[in-house]
Amino acid sequence: xxxxxxxxxxxxxxxxxxxxxxxxxxxxxxxxxxxxxxxxxxxxxxxxxxxxxxxxxxxxxxxxxxxxxxxxxxxxxxxxxxxxxxxxxxxxxxxxxxxxxxxxxxxxxxxxxxxxxxxxxxxxxxxxxxxxxxxxxxxxxxxxxxxxxxxxxxxxxxxxxxxxxxxxxxxxxxxxxxxxxxxxxxxxxxxxxxxxxxxxxxxxxxxxxxxxxxxxxxxxxxxxxxxxxxxxxxxxxxxxxxxxxxxxxxxxxxxxxxxxxxxxxxxxxxxxxxxxxxxxxxxxxxxx
Numbered sequence: 001x002x003x004x005x006x007x008x009x010x011x012x013x014x015x016x017x018x019x020x021x022x023x024x025x026x027x028x029x030x031x032x033x034x035x036x037x038x039x040x041x042x043x044x045x046x047x048x049x050x051x052x053x054x055x056x057x058x059x060x061x062x063x064x065x066x067x068x069x070x071x072x073x074x075x076x077x078x079x080x081x082x083x084x085x086x087x088x089x090x091x092x093x094x095x096x097x098x099x100x101x102x103x104x105x106x107x108x109x110x111x112x113x114x115x116x117x118x119x120x121x122x123x124x125x126x127x128x129x130x131x132x133x134x135x136x137x138x139x140x141x142x143x144x145x146x147x148x149x150x151x152x153x154x155x156x157x158x159x160x161x162x163x164x165x166x167x168x169x170x171x172x173x174x175x176x177x178x179x180x181x182x183x184x185x186x187x188x189x190x191x192x193x194x195x196x197x198x199x200x201x202x203x204x205x206x207x208x209x210x211x212x213x214x215x216x217x218x219x220x221x222x223x224x225x226x227x228x229x230x231x232x233x234x235x236x237x238x239x240x241x242x243x244x245x246x247x248x249x250x251x252x253x254x255x256x257x258x259x260x261x262x263x264x265x266x267x268x269x270x271x272x273x274x275x276x277x278x279x280x281x282x283x284x285x286x287x288x
Contacts, residue, residue, distance in 0.1 A: 086273045093236065097199065165195045169204060181211040202232035206241055218248050239269035243278055250281075259285055 172187025188204040188211070195201065209224030225248070228241035246261035262278035262285075269275055 083276065086276065090273045097203075097236070165191065165198055165200065168194070169200050172204070173207065176207055176211050176214075179214075181215040184208075184211045202228060202235035202237040205231065206237045206244075209241065209244060213244065213248055213251075218252050221248050239265050239272040239274045242269075243274040246278065246281060250285075255285060 168187065168191050172184050172191060175181075175187055176184035185208050188208045191198070191204045192201050198204075205224060205228045209221045209228065212218070212221035212224055222245060225241040225245045228235070228237050232238065242261050242265045246258045246265070249255075249258035249261060259282060262282045265272065265278040266275050266282070
């Protein structure tokens with residue numbers, strides 16, 4: 001700015017003076033040309049600096065984009081690994097539960113057999129004095145002959161036949177997977193009535209709700225899921241029941257109760273696999 005003011009002042013002095021010596025005019029002209037060249041050089045330097053800054057900015061932006069893409073991929077891979085681990089834990093838990101149920105079923109069957117045997121009267125055979133028992137008869141303390149009733153088909157107390165809890169559950173589940181929902185519901189209800197303390201009782205009640213849901217009977221499904229929560233509050237079926245309730249409410253076009261059910265899963269059971277599914281469902285319900 002000072003240089004520009006000096007140039008303007010020199011020009012004004014030249015005009016006021018009117019007629020100056022030629023040497024002075026040449027000197028002023030040379031100084032003006034020198035100032036112009038300096039300004040042009042400075043402008044070129046500024047342009048070069050701006051070009052360098054633009055290239056640097058472009059390089060930094062590309063690096064940021066690459067880093068963002070790498071982070072996004074890393075997060076996606078990590079989420080996939082977490083989902084796989086959660087699924088593996090769920091499978092292992094189901095297998096452990098199945099093993100516990102099988103052990104419990106065997107114990108119940110053994111107890112039923114023991115009670116049946118202890119409740120049966122000892123058979124007696126009257127033999128006339130001096131007569132040897134004929135073949136086919138059984139004396140007290142001897143094993144039954146072929147064709148007679150043994151332990152394998154001894155009726156339980158009350159005249160009811162022995163029922164295997166695992167077999168009853170498996171048959172009912174086969175009916176459910178085969179689309180025979182009414183038969184499955186009856187079978188699971190019979191399982192709960194016969195073995196109310198079984199470790200599989202909560203699973204049976206949950207499958208009743210699933211059968212109603214698959215049959216499109218959503219009101220009945222809600223009642224069944226609520227029984228899981230009310231009757232088996234400490235079981236691992238509760239988060240599943242809450243999640244299935246959310247799905248059922250969604251089918252009934254009741255988004256607020258559905259959203260509340262999904263939020264309950266996330267808040268109360270954050271480590272459950274159903275919490276991940278509930279989070280996805282909540283994301284899909286945004287804006288509805």
